[in-house]
Amino acid sequence: MSRLLLTLMAGWLSVSTVLAQSGSSAMQTGSTATQSGSLKGFGSDASAQQSLEARFDGYLDASRLGERLKIMSARPHHVGSPGGKAVAEYIYDQYKRFGFEVRIDTFYVLFPTPKVRELEMTGPTQYKALLKEPALKEDATSGQSDEQLPTYNAWSADGDVSGELVFVNYGLPSDYEQLARRGIDVKGKIVIAKYGRSWRGIKPKVAQEHGAIGCIIYSDPKDDGYYEGDVYPKGAFKNEYGVQRGSVMDMPIYPGDPLTPGIGATKDAPRIDRKDAINLLKIPVLPISYHDAEPLLKSLEGPVAPEDWRGALPFTYHIGPGKTKVHLKLEFNWDIKPIYDVIATVPGKDFPDQWVIRGNHHDAWVNGAGDPLSGQAAMLEEAHAVGELLKTGWKPRRTLVYCSWDGEEPALLGSTEWVEQNAATLQQHAVAYINSDGNGRGFLNAEGSHAFEPFLEQVARDVTDPETGISVLERRWAREIINATGDKAKELLNKKSFSIGALGSGSDYSPFIQHIGVPSIDLGYGGEDPGGEYHSIYDSYDDYVRFKDPGFVYGVVLAKTAGRTMLRLADADLLPFDYPSLAKNIKTYSTEVNALLDQERESTALQNKLIKGGYYHLAADPKTPIAAPDPKDEVPYLNFAPLQNAVVGLEKSSTHLNDLLSKRLPSGDTLQQLNTGLYQAEQQLLSTQGLPRRGWYKHSIYAPGFYTGYGVKTLPGIREAIEQRYWKEAQDQIDLDASILNHFSQYLDKLGSTAYPQQ
């Protein structure tokens, strides 16, 4: 799995992130937060740290990074494969060489692999799907078919189904509303959905909720193929045979080994029955190429698909159903496989019990040069440079923990089981978790706990973009301005604040932040590295060096960015958490959910009025009728006051704490108690019971969306209750979040009064 596709899908510029700048030219910086020289948490003189970072940079080497990427991507290395074990051992060996303490934490997880894969159209004409990506002479590893996982979706159910085919666009709830208005029901039928607009696992989940007996997912060339640009191997985009593998476990309920929810999947852990795992599908699902999708879609009859459903294949898209019938047969080996998390540690010299954790997965769907090895290789190069610093006698003040995770692709297995196994210890010791995944040429993408905003702004200020020579902060900001229009561009040009996106899911930070409340950051570069290799056999070294990051330049930039993040967190006197930034963001989210309810109320009232007045009927073409939507229940007013008051309280408490911290630092144990209190604060945002219907997700501010999958929902309890029209639950969640925020404010107050007893 990876952020990368998600980022492409969402359009990274829509992330609500604004980079700071002042003055009339992009070459100047001037905002207080980005004052060159100052480093948050290092007092008045940060020169020693800056000189350390300069030395750190000096140890980074792009060609060595590329060499490691080439070695690790030399053969397929998915969960449970010989290649996977070899990569774990290689990484183990590297950390050893860097002088780290290394161990491999092994877990035993369910991991299905295909035994039978058959898809055929049985009417009105015959077509047997290829289900195969061909080897290419331009791609040296593409022919390793003996070791490649075939094209499939992990966690599909076993199944042997036949039925009429229905095209369901992206397979989202709103698409089924459109089907219903056209009198089309998918019950007992097989659906075909396009990849995109949601995490893939949402598509079969929603299909199953609507009674479909099977689900096919294909890559339309409009979203992922020739419409975007020249196809592989001429260009980077998906050719007609490319297939996106990937997990379809219902991870928005819980990730990790489905048989051991909430606990580490050790050899002897108690396991539930597979049939009791509520995050596993009941219907078979198969991903296919657009070569295989074309005859099926072309054969469909029934209504012409609405304009925004149509892709780039050269025919008229119809919805079906009709004479087009397909037969889908899938069987899997449901084996328990070992996974290998490589954990490498550098003990802190001053505060060994405070851990700064870094992670990137090492398992891939096939060769995975981009996903995940581009991030893994950058992380190893970062660790290498730390090792070089160690050789000079430097030691971090806090403990560094580097984690190379296994099993991320199927279900964040390695990170989730490790976090579940070590939850209490981590909640005690973990200062932060810094994640990366696939990486490429382009712009900084930073998401994370909002208390890190000013800290990350400084990091981005201090890393230079190799293509333009300005900071990565300024470059990203330039692009946002150019892509904005009118007033928005003017606003960006004048604005001096920096904000980072909230974390949804899609990589290994999820268990850290959302399950146990460890402050987390996800870092990566991209936006000048688009392509169609994602989760296919063409995510290869040959592809990577041509299209993703020639010369591994942005691998080094990622190492500099994550390296600074690690070193500053490790060595800061005062940990650089800024809770007014969190308060500011929560205030925005609170305003949003309030507005969401109002919009929902207004649009419901209007729509009901239009239904009742007969306008849908009067406006429709009687030859291709589209029925009115069903009327919806009117939206009540809810009491947001508890939440609004709690946000005001949080603004006060967090500002008061910052005022105290800005005066002088306490010393000795008091300072370290203060630091511990600062990094444990995020845990106060967890609720005991977790989110409704998915208690594994305990964070009250951030969660992946129940119907978006990767995409974040902020204040998820409230927001999703409104979206799903559970009005009573929405009020309960408002009250719950208010009490959590009030508790959080009290926590900050206590932290301040303990550290500064005289104030």
Next chain:
Amino acid sequence: MSRLLLTLMAGWLSVSTVLAQSGSSAMQTGSTATQSGSLKGFGSDASAQQSLEARFDGYLDASRLGERLKIMSARPHHVGSPGGKAVAEYIYDQYKRFGFEVRIDTFYVLFPTPKVRELEMTGPTQYKALLKEPALKEDATSGQSDEQLPTYNAWSADGDVSGELVFVNYGLPSDYEQLARRGIDVKGKIVIAKYGRSWRGIKPKVAQEHGAIGCIIYSDPKDDGYYEGDVYPKGAFKNEYGVQRGSVMDMPIYPGDPLTPGIGATKDAPRIDRKDAINLLKIPVLPISYHDAEPLLKSLEGPVAPEDWRGALPFTYHIGPGKTKVHLKLEFNWDIKPIYDVIATVPGKDFPDQWVIRGNHHDAWVNGAGDPLSGQAAMLEEAHAVGELLKTGWKPRRTLVYCSWDGEEPALLGSTEWVEQNAATLQQHAVAYINSDGNGRGFLNAEGSHAFEPFLEQVARDVTDPETGISVLERRWAREIINATGDKAKELLNKKSFSIGALGSGSDYSPFIQHIGVPSIDLGYGGEDPGGEYHSIYDSYDDYVRFKDPGFVYGVVLAKTAGRTMLRLADADLLPFDYPSLAKNIKTYSTEVNALLDQERESTALQNKLIKGGYYHLAADPKTPIAAPDPKDEVPYLNFAPLQNAVVGLEKSSTHLNDLLSKRLPSGDTLQQLNTGLYQAEQQLLSTQGLPRRGWYKHSIYAPGFYTGYGVKTLPGIREAIEQRYWKEAQDQIDLDASILNHFSQYLDKLGSTAYPQQ
């Protein structure tokens, strides 16, 4: 030519037209203007007129309408063809039977037809374009190749050119800005542009302005083909061989015979040299099918086309130039041909010198069942019903003039020459000109002089939509509401005003309103009749009855709508002009051009700032660089006060006149002087010199756009000066329009004081 495609292109719902309604259900009407029973211009009792209209409706017969459509579309009937002459004679005969006085006014016009048409790709591979639409067994007239005009663009220059090919998107000025930012110059090259987004003639004009030596225009299946729906003959949309013929004369300079600008092209009229006609192109232009375009476009290299340039052909769209070379050879017969305007008259019994004029063209590019015969057949059925009324002894109070125009397709030839020939007489006698053209199933589309707004609202109120049983006014309004979103839908639901779109060009109203200031209206139905037959051999009877208006139901609806318009204008005591409606719309346009200048100033300032700050460079991908746009001159402030004051004056004068008219009517000659003054008022909006660089267009409020072709520009002198950044000219035009409006207000004041001397 026809409104139809334009309507599809523009999306008729974007026309700023709002239909009136009150109450909570679409079934009720209640606005004052639409009070059932009242008829504008008929005093307190309109029952006689309503009973006349009921009888009129009773004479309309759909199958007879369809029979005439079948007869007239039985063979190709373009300008100068035997079929064209036969159709004119058939129409002549019909009017005779209805009891009208009929004559044929013949003009002699230049009309080029193809002699040589060759297009081939000469490198890197060979392809010879078919340039041919095949006959289909499902389409009885499609095989009449002996009489069909081949696929071509009339008024292309003769030419024999070879060069590199460049894809220029829709071929608009903004597309060339994108090319320039990518370092691509079309000088000495041949461009290929997609049909759509502008009238076709704009594409070669802009190509020529940029130094291209030839222009190919093709129909992309995304805009006009399988992307929209099933293709002909399975469905209505353009198949791979379909080609849109059409004129590429620069009609935004002047329409009509290019050799007789401003005067009627009678046999002996003085003619200019063809090389001196400034509305004729210097480069060859050819329209092709997407079958013929595919190999050319697929062969292109160079940068990948920007996303909004890409069509629905199954490959990556590149811009070129490169190895792809084409050879284009075109030669034409430049012959003078006779055109036959059939003019049928019913003298008015009370005011024979006040003429209410109706028109629709009869010439087609090929068989033209939809364009123009669906409108022509509806007009003949309307005339038939008038004839039946005449038989009962009824006579119109004013003179009715029915005009079946020839030569509309190449250049509005028949109407323009007739108007130029009879300009002075028409300015004296013409009460109004009511136009139609192609017609089909769906919603009322009404555009025209804004003083007709309340009048047309009543007409639309009184015609029933056959598909829903409500008025065509209410049905259109229902659709606007359903297609609007959020606040706009609420606003529409509550709004009770009706407005009609302003007239651009694309059909025969253009010379009436824009050259000589005769108040004009264009009427038609559509929106449930999309298809790809426009200007192809497939615009046939077989196509029409399947896809456009099965049963000719909307043909009858058009006859009812235009018939009511004619009968009410013919018989009204007081002509139903409402000048406060005109004032209201001019106020909107005045606000718009003011806002346009402000937006232009702001966006210029911002863009110049971004260019100077280097942001374009910083945001660009160095591997696929896109240069910053060129800086533009800063936008000055202009003095809008004269215009704003003139608009206030017009509001006062027009309201004062309406107040007078609402009290009591003058009698006898004074009333008829008043009526004459009312219908001649629009002439007061003409300027002597016409628009800059195109003096044929004399109306100060309405003109087709210099760079849009059909699309209207309101306050065109001011608006286009701003768009083209002629600041000095913009100020001159503001002052000119202000003085025209002041003069217009004085005219209305005088009209009132003459008719009501005591007030």
